[in-house]
Amino acid sequence: MASSTTGEKKILTLKGGDNEEFILEESLVLQSELLKNMVKEERVSSIPLPSIKSKTLVKIIEYLKKHAELTPSNKEEFKNFEKEFVNVVLEELLDITVAVNYLKINGLLEFCCQAVADRIKDKSVEAVRKIFRIESDFTPEEESEFRKETPEAFEGDLDDTTN
Amino acid sequence: MASTSMELSSNIMALPSEVLIDIFSRLSVKHVHQLQTVSNQWLRTISSPHFRRLYNMKSMTRPRALVVEESDQTYSRPSGIGPLSRIITISTIDLAGDNKIQKEFSFKIVGREYSFCVSSNLIIFNHKVCNPTTREIIDLPNYSNYQSVSFDVGYIPYTNTYKIVRLFGTDRGANYNCNYASKILEFGFETLTLTDGGPIPSSWRSMTHREQFSVKVDATCVDGVLYCLVRKGDIKEDRIVSMEIENEEFLTISCPQEDNQKLFENGQLTDLNGKLCLAYYSKELSRMCIFLLKDPKNQTWMKEYDIHLPRMGDWVRIVGYSNGDILIQGKTPLLYNIKEKRGRKLRKSNKNYTRLYYDRCFTLDRSRLRMQRRESSPIRNFHRKVQNVR
Numbered sequence: 001m002a003s004s005t006t007g008e009k010k011i012l013t014l015k016g017g018d019n020e021e022f023i024l025e026e027s028l029v030l031q032s033e034l035l036k037n038m039v040k041e042e043r044v045s046s047i048p049l050p051s052i053k054s055k056t057l058v059k060i061i062e063y064l065k066k067h068a069e070l071t072p073s074n075k076e077e078f079k080n081f082e083k084e085f086v087n088v089v090l091e092e093l094l095d096i097t098v099a100v101n102y103l104k105i106n107g108l109l110e111f112c113c114q115a116v117a118d119r120i121k122d123k124s125v126e127a128v129r130k131i132f133r134i135e136s137d138f139t140p141e142e143e144s145e146f147r148k149e150t151p152e153a154f155e156g157d158l159d160d161t162t163n
Numbered sequence: 164m165a166s167t168s169m170e171l172s173s174n175i176m177a178l179p180s181e182v183l184i185d186i187f188s189r190l191s192v193k194h195v196h197q198l199q200t201v202s203n204q205w206l207r208t209i210s211s212p213h214f215r216r217l218y219n220m221k222s223m224t225r226p227r228a229l230v231v232e233e234s235d236q237t238y239s240r241p242s243g244i245g246p247l248s249r250i251i252t253i254s255t256i257d258l259a260g261d262n263k264i265q266k267e268f269s270f271k272i273v274g275r276e277y278s279f280c281v282s283s284n285l286i287i288f289n290h291k292v293c294n295p296t297t298r299e300i301i302d303l304p305n306y307s308n309y310q311s312v313s314f315d316v317g318y319i320p321y322t323n324t325y326k327i328v329r330l331f332g333t334d335r336g337a338n339y340n341c342n343y344a345s346k347i348l349e350f351g352f353e354t355l356t357l358t359d360g361g362p363i364p365s366s367w368r369s370m371t372h373r374e375q376f377s378v379k380v381d382a383t384c385v386d387g388v389l390y391c392l393v394r395k396g397d398i399k400e401d402r403i404v405s406m407e408i409e410n411e412e413f414l415t416i417s418c419p420q421e422d423n424q425k426l427f428e429n430g431q432l433t434d435l436n437g438k439l440c441l442a443y444y445s446k447e448l449s450r451m452c453i454f455l456l457k458d459p460k461n462q463t464w465m466k467e468y469d470i471h472l473p474r475m476g477d478w479v480r481i482v483g484y485s486n487g488d489i490l491i492q493g494k495t496p497l498l499y500n501i502k503e504k505r506g507r508k509l510r511k512s513n514k515n516y517t518r519l520y521y522d523r524c525f526t527l528d529r530s531r532l533r534m535q536r537r538e539s540s541p542i543r544n545f546h547r548k549v550q551n552v553r
Contacts, residue, residue: 094175101182113182116175117189125200132175137203146200153197 012039013046014061016054028064033104052099059085059096063108086115090131093119125153176204183208188218192296192522215359215524216323222522223320226485228256228496228509229295229520230264231281248273251286253295255520256509258485258498264510268298281516282316283384284523285325285357292327292357292527295520299527306353306367309333315391317384317408323525325357326408328389329367330379347395350374354411361528372413374404383432384408385439388459390416392432392441401430403441405459419454419464429479434519436484440467444481449473451481451491470499472506483519492517 010026029035038044049057063085070078086093097112120128129136136143147154187195187209199206208214234250252269256262272288279288286293293300309331317326333349353367376393380401383390391404403416418441429444439456453468472479475493482490488498496509496517
């Protein structure tokens with residue numbers, strides 16, 4: 001993972017939830033406000049991130065690398081990468097969003113929020129509940145009142161499980 | 164349960180509320196309203212004033228066009244007996260997308276009274292206010308006996324409130340008509356504050372402040388300040404009376420001067436990307452000249468654009484700014500691209516008002532709110548209600 005000419009570059013270790021270690025250049029993690037503060041203030045060389053799955057961390061590091069390589073000439077390529085980046089199963093997208101919010105990587109957070117919003121867009125209440133596995137905690141009376149008030153909110157898109 | 168945190172993380176319920184709010188704020192206001200019924204958590208989040216304010220702030224960057232069409236007046240019954248009525252049709256145009264016009268709903272106004280005003284997201288007519296987002300139509304309290312000149316609406320984003328400002332002539336003489344007077348008259352103001360969720364106050368708040376002028380030419384609200392362009396006899400004496408919507412402080416601003424008198428025939432005001440815009444249109448010259456108030460304190464104007472507008476007809480209005488385009492209403496609404504200096508026409512329609520429109524979480528009266536119905540809702544008739552009011 002480390003390139004051969006990084007003699008002077010600082011190296012940092014991130015420890016994922018399942019104790020897997022990721023070694024990367026310190027400059028990369030500076031895109032994360034949280035890690036930037038940790039590195040600057042405490043001069044640490046290893047940061048444990050127990051709440052983030054390794055699988056999620058791999059994705060985020062992949063993004064950080066791509067983003068660091070972003071130049072005006074490969075903008076299009078980066079856009080395609082971003083599109084592919086969020087083209088994952090919903091659970092994974094939510095994992096990434098939660099982690100990115102925790103790490104405070106602002107640009108990516110915006111992008112993740114939009115990606116989650118895109119999956120909710122135009123979906124009925126029932127479909128949203130199904131996709132996000134949310135159980136209604138309203139009383140049966142409230143529930144039937146809602147259905148009476150806005151029947152269209154409960155119509156259509158019921159079989160949408162593409163997420 | 165050692166791995167609880169990891170299992171939880173793959174659930175949308177685990178998203179911190181700030182992230183959930185961010186996600187919701189990217190959806191249409193209609194959809195967001197519907198999603199309140201997903202769960203108690205979503206209901207709490209979406210109905211919180213914090214979310215509603217944030218949503219409204221964000222939507223300032225994505226205006227749509229609101230097109231309000233007014234039908235010709237017809238008699239309620241074919242025999243020609245009975246009060247005249249007209250049908251108001253509300254549509255929106257997605258300016259960022261395909262510019263397609265989408266019909267939202269329509270309603271009928273019955274009666275002789277003819278006040279009609281479309282301003283900053285709200286429509287005011289016949290002692291009523293309509294919020295096109297929620298399709299609420301609610302009676303306004305009675306106002307003073309003085310003759311109305313106009314109703315204008317200001318919006319304060321950080322408190323999510325509207326204020327209706329009613330301008331009236333203070334003379335109660337028998338032959339008095341303040342709308343067409345050429346001499347200098349006295350005018351007064353009264354206001355009504357509408358808070359999110361209501362209720363609508365039971366009376367208007369009258370103000371002691373008076374202004375002297377002969378005609379009110381136009382008005383607009385920019386960044387919490389209402390600006391009225393008024394004429395004092397001669398065109399050269401046009402000036403702008405401004406009122407801070409929140410603390411109701413008044414100020415007078417002089418208009419920019421230019422040599423070409425022909426350009427000063429048709430003054431109009433609008434909010435152009437957060438700045439006060441004073442535009443002059445000359446049909447004879449097919450030109451619109453646009454000034455922006457760069458610094459409200461020092462009253463410095465800048466001539467920003469000079470647009471060539473051929474074949475636009477008599478009645479041309481600058482509407483506002485959206486994504487690099489200036490929306491102009493004429494016989495046909497037009498999106499004028501500032502960079503390319505080129506206009507592209509939108510769908511043509513009769514007798515309409517086009518305004519910029521923002522998706523806002525705002526209800527006039529929560530207790531009466533029924534969440535929005537689909538487009539197919541039948542035309543609603545307010546005949547009986549209007550009669551009751553009188």
